Amino acid sequence: MSGPPSPLIGNYLREAGFWHVANIGWGCKLDPKLISVFIERWRPERHTFHLPCKECTITLEDVQLQLRLSVDESVLTGSA
Incomplete structure (x- = not known):
């Protein structure tokens, strides 16, 4: 970073x-080997990681919860 x-x-x-x-x-x-493994297991056509045990989907709600993002406020779009 x-x-x-x-x-x-x-x-x-x-x-x-x-x-x-x-x-x-x-x-x-950052662990480059770990990142590489996840890149190899990403399936863009299904938006999932294909892991040995099963598929894992990351949803927008997952991201919101992990990053503690507020969803009750107005949206920032970057345009004035």
Whole structure:
């Protein structure tokens, strides 16, 4: 990772409740072998990981829960 988000956008991220998401993984060492295994097991046509025990689907709700994203506020689209 390159580091925490720029101070220029920090206040915007905090106001949107997105600061913690922008800092996920900062300072963590990624395991290239583990990432490669998951890439090899991804099946884009079904949006699943095909694992030895069965398929595993990651839903938008899974992402929302893992990243503690708010779904009760207005949506940020990036357009003015």
